[in-house]
Amino acid sequence: MKQRIAPTDKEWFLPEGETIISKTDTKGRITYGNGILLEITGFSEAELLGKQHNIVRHPDMPRGVFHLLWETVKAGEEFNGYVKNLRKDGGFYWVFANVTPSYNGRGELVGYYSVRRKPSAAALKSIQPVYQQMLAAERAATTKEAISASRNVLQGILETKGVSYDEFVFTL
Ligand SMILES: Cc1cc2nc3c(=O)[nH]c(=O)nc-3n(C[C@H](O)[C@H](O)[C@H](O)COP(=O)(O)O)c2cc1C
Known part of the structure; x- marks a missing residue:
């Protein structure tokens, strides 16, 4: 079961040049987390291992973003995106995440791998209104x-700008 954590407004920052690394199995259960992940989330290794990665999910994140993440990695491609994550103490930290499928020597999927860096302040300023629009669409729609309401909002923004999703996130 996922613990319920009350989110606070206290922001934490990933130090410049540091990367948060985690690995999951094919179902998204955490199989590895580096020291920075433990430090910034405040969770112990024992609390993270075997848990779904949504243990750090922040309620401000639109579901549509995670839908796109899973759709992309399940198609064997890499996902890049901005993610607001929840700490054990309710605080939050933003990352720019890269998530990729991992294969064994026989080419079989064994899980997923994620590397996250500190996003620029300018990128966060641009992405937050997009996420707010996606969240609003999700809340206005039926479960x-x-x-699809959320993905349509994102798609509409990309079409207006005339860019692909990856072009969008890499030029923010
Ligand atoms: C390798 C990998 C890393 C992930 N990292 C995060 C993360 O840092 N934060 C997060 O909220 N979800 C992350 N996810 C997505 C979660 O699996 C999940 O889809 C998301 O938290 C939404 O959870 P929910 O569907 O229960 O709302 C990751 C997934 C994978 C495969």
């Missing part, structure tokens, strides 16, 4: 239609 069943929330994801």
Whole structure:
């Protein structure tokens, strides 16, 4: 079961040049986390290992972003995106995440791997209104239609700008 943590407004920053690394199995359960992950989340290794990665999910994150993440990595491609994460104490930290599928020597999927860096302040300023629009669309829609409503908002923004999702996130 996922613990319920009350989010606070206290922001934490990933130090410049540091990377948060984690690995999951094919179902998204954490199989490895580096020291920086433990430090910034405040969770112990024992608290993280075997848990779903949504243990650090922040309620300000639109579901549509995670839908896109899973759709992308399940298609064998790499996902890049800005993620607001929840700490054990309710605080938060933003990352620019890269998530990729991992394969064994026989080419079989064994899990997923994620490396996260500190995002620029300018990128966060641009992405936050996008996420707010996606969240608003999710809240206005029925549970069943929330994801498509959210993805449509993102798609509409990309079409207006005339860019792909990756072009968008890498030029923020
Ligand atoms: C390798 C990997 C890393 C992930 N890292 C995060 C993360 O840092 N924060 C997060 O909220 N979700 C992360 N996810 C996505 C979660 O698995 C999950 O889809 C997301 O938290 C939404 O959870 P929910 O569907 O229960 O709302 C990651 C997934 C994978 C495969």
